[in-house]
Amino acid sequence: MxxxxxxxxxxxxxxxxxxxxxxxxxxxxxxxxxxxxxxxxxxxxxxxxxxxxxxxxxxxxxxxxxxxxxxxxxxxxxxxxxxxxxxxxxxxxxxxxxxxxxxxxxxxxxxxxxxxxxxxxxxxxxxxxxxxxxxxxxxxxxxxxxxxxxxxxxxxxxxxxxxxxxxxxxxxxxxxxxxxxxxxDPIYEGNRSSQIVKSFKQLLEKHYRDLSSNKIETVFRVQDYANAQNLHPNYLSSVIKTKTGKPIATWIAEKTISEAKSLLKNSSISIKEITYKLGFSETAHFSNYFKKHTHTTPVQYRRELKKNI
Incomplete structure (x- = not known):
């Protein structure tokens, strides 16, 4: 067929x-x-x-x-x-x-x-x-x-x-x-490209809420965000970068780190549990990812928070 x-x-x-x-x-x-x-x-x-x-x-x-x-x-x-x-x-x-x-x-x-x-x-x-x-x-x-x-x-x-x-x-x-x-200037375009950015941001927020509440277990890739809007990933990435000045990978990374910091700060769950909540398969992978973006490990970050209480 x-x-x-x-x-x-x-x-x-x-x-x-x-x-x-x-x-x-x-x-x-x-x-x-x-x-x-x-x-x-x-x-x-x-x-x-x-x-x-x-x-x-x-x-x-x-x-x-x-x-x-x-x-x-x-x-x-x-x-x-x-x-x-x-x-x-x-x-x-x-x-x-x-x-x-x-x-x-x-x-x-x-x-x-x-x-x-x-x-x-x-x-x-x-x-x-x-x-x-x-x-x-x-x-x-x-x-x-x-x-x-x-x-x-x-x-x-x-x-x-x-x-x-x-x-x-x-x-x-x-x-x-x-x-x-x-x-x-695409930054000021008020039609479909703006809607693409808006929809991406909304989906990004919803996805991480679902991860945190255990409704889903898988981190979205750029392909997944593109599929949600019936777009090619290259085109979605280009629109996001041009209209926001920030690559789509940066949006995803910043949201992941923000959620990780919130969980480390506002909950007592283990780092292993946080790892799975954020869609990482291994604690070591999550720890390396967190350190890459914050220059400290999840353990050190939580330890510093406790010192300042």
Whole structure:
């Protein structure tokens, strides 16, 4: 039976799953660009549901279709630009394809060939403003000039082609940022990204309450927090870091230490019991974790508390 909720780490995986041609996809560096007309879609085309772990830009010069994400359907028309990032499940469909260039890339490619601080330089990559943007002829011609250069490099045999593509893609990002998101700051975005952070914080608090009350016994990983919101862990981590300034691992560690200190201070239960309450399998593991983040052991911390009573 076909998986109706397919999770795809690359465009190659997605197109294989959808039984589409993959001849134009070079999976070596997590980047691809081509005209959708060359894929040979049988129109009208409708995809099944999938969740990508990659970013994509569509430059629609001549074509008609639609994308549906979170039950919101967006019409894609000529002279529009559409951006999507790793987030929730979606589907797409095409009624007409004449000239539609698709560019896809993953986070690894961005950090390798553009900047390790890619989301600081281009925070709009985390935006949830997913409605296709209609653009002026002037802007489209500028963007077209750049993406056709990128496509030319992609099909070349140059050993430096991905470095060149990285530079050209950065130029395209700057143009898009200037045109669409000059004043965009995800810290102040009041829509889905803010809700992602809010939901994560709420789940973090609830999870540790459940651990402390013995309702559950397992510490959540980033994957678990991502699954709770139907997000990819990389995307969740990026949103949390960009909007709060603090990595998701730090949020989890700080909450673990806070709960540990509370239990050491306000209860008489043994360190072994605290170990299990916080989801650690061994006391030594918990002790090392606590010392790493506080520079003292649980035993020493409790001893110091007693001295000050």
């Amino acid at each position: 076909e998986d109706l909720n397919f999770e795809s780490n690359s465009l190659l995986e997605l197109y294989n799953h959808l039984n589409l041609s993959v001849n134009l996809i070079d999976a070596a560096e997590g980047f691809s660009i081509f005209n959708l007309k060359d894929i040979g879609f049988k129109l009208p085309y409708q995809s099944t549901s999938y969740r990508p772990n990659f970013f994509s830009f569509l430059f629609i010069k001549d074509g008609i279709g639609h994308y549906t994400i979170d039950e919101h359907t967006f019409e894609v028309k000529p002279h529009s630009v559409y951006f999507t990032n790793p987030s929730n499940y979606r589907t797409f469909g095409w009624d007409k394809i004449e000239e539609i260039y698709l560019i896809t890339f993953d986070e690894t490619f961005l950090k390798k060939y553009i900047s390790k601080e890619i989301f600081d330089d281009f925070p709009f990559l985390l935006t949830e403003k997913i409605k296709p943007k209609m653009v002026t002829d002037e802007f489209y011609h500028k963007a077209e000039y750049i993406y056709l250069q990128i496509q030319s490099e992609y099909t070349s045999n140059s050993p430096e082609k991905y470095k060149i593509i990285g530079h050209l893609l950065a130029v395209l990002f700057y143009k898009i940022k200037e045109y669409f998101w000059q004043d965009y």
